[in-house]
Amino acid sequence: MSTTLYGGSASASDRRITVRDLAAAKQRGERWPMLTAYDALTARIFDEAGIPVLLVGDSAANVVYGYDSTVPITVEELLPLTAAVSRGTARALVVADLPFGSYQSSPHQAMTNATRFLKEAGAHAVKLEGGTRVAEQVAQLTSSGIPVMGHLGLTPQSVNVLGYRVQGRGEAGAQLRADAQALVEAGVFALVLECVPSELARELTAELSVPTVGIGAGNGTDAQVLVWQDMAGLTQGAPAFVKQYADLGGVLGKAATDFAAEVVEGSFPDEQHSYA
Ligand SMILES: Nc1nc(=O)c2c([nH]1)NC[C@@H]1CN(c3ccc(C(=O)N[C@@H](CCC(=O)O)C(=O)O)cc3)CN21
Ligand SMILES: CC(C)C(=O)C(=O)O
Numbered sequence: 646m647s648t649t650l651y652g653g654s655a656s657a658s659d660r661r662i663t664v665r666d667l668a669a670a671k672q673r674g675e676r677w678p679m680l681t682a683y684d685a686l687t688a689r690i691f692d693e694a695g696i697p698v699l700l701v702g703d704s705a706a707n708v709v710y711g712y713d714s715t716v717p718i719t720v721e722e723l724l725p726l727t728a729a730v731s732r733g734t735a736r737a738l739v740v741a742d743l744p745f746g747s748y749q750s751s752p753h754q755a756m757t758n759a760t761r762f763l764k765e766a767g768a769h770a771v772k773l774e775g776g777t778r779v780a781e782q783v784a785q786l787t788s789s790g791i792p793v794m795g796h797l798g799l800t801p802q803s804v805n806v807l808g809y810r811v812q813g814r815g816e817a818g819a820q821l822r823a824d825a826q827a828l829v830e831a832g833v834f835a836l837v838l839e840c841v842p843s844e845l846a847r848e849l850t851a852e853l854s855v856p857t858v859g860i861g862a863g864n865g866t867d868a869q870v871l872v873w874q875d876m877a878g879l880t881q882g883a884p885a886f887v888k889q890y891a892d893l894g895g896v897l898g899k900a901a902t903d904f905a906a907e908v909v910e911g912s913f914p915d916e917q918h919s920y921a
């Protein structure tokens with residue numbers, strides 16, 4: 646058993662993080678970070694930085710495939726990215742987002758598609774959006790041995806109904822609470838709370854037996870998640886809850902223009918980067 650889930654880059658344990666480790670961290674009152682990842686190279690960097698949970702988000706729709714929402718992305722588009730992230734990691738628990746339309750129809754449909762992410766792509770768990778309306782799916786998956794992460798609040802796959810707005814304010818808080826309870830009863834190992842008032846997220850975190858993972862939900866949750874390209878400064882017009890920890894967009898843009906200038910002027914490649 647590791648002493649702490651997150652111990653910086655020199656992690657306390659080399660073995661793969663499990664959902665039981667996350668439950669134990671909640672018991673200890675320990676906070677932990679989660680990031681998205683969509684390829685082997687960045688997954689390895691985050692794994693070596695000690696990030697215990699990596700999410701292959703359907704946000705790949707936006708940041709990898711260039712769609713304007715997560716609605717269009719398919720199982721076939723997400724499977725290879727998930728496989729790359731699994732291959733790039735040794736320690737992180739890899740969670741695969743189930744795309745819109747791949748689980749809503751029935752527990753059988755959820756089972757068929759979730760199974761593909763575990764068997765074909767090496768994911769260790771799946772995530773799906775919604776509360777009471779997907780509780781049967783969650784129960785089917787968890788009782789079959791597939792760990793499920795829930796996702797409530799702003800659920801981007803429902804953008805055509807909800808829009809991109811804070812959820813759970815006022816009266817709507819009671820429905821969100823009921824949904825959270827239904828998901829825990831159905832067996833989720835953790836719950837993402839996206840764009841909900843900080844106070845509601847803090848209360849839910851105290852009430853629920855499983856870890857909460859906030860994104861735009863204040864600092865009262867057990868864990869925090871961000872889309873990695875947002876926190877690293879690669880995306881433009883990121884949501885208001887995003888904090889930029891680097892300016893990779895600036896660094897990459899400069900690398901590209903420096904390379905271009907040296908090619909045009911003929912100074913790259915020099916002798917050091919050529920063969921005799
Ligand atoms: N790059 C990226 N980052 C994300 O966090 C993200 C994605 N893509 N794609 C899938 C979803 C979509 N997400 C979004 C998209 C927009 C807002 C947004 O515009 N929020 C408003 C809230 C306004 C309000 O109700 O007060 C904002 O101004 O931040 C939030 C989350 C989060 N996810
Ligand atoms: C932002 C997280 C929670 C997500 O669902 C995604 O990246 O798709």
Ligand SMILES: [Mg+2]
Nearest residue numbers: 702703704742
């Ligand atoms: Mg998602």
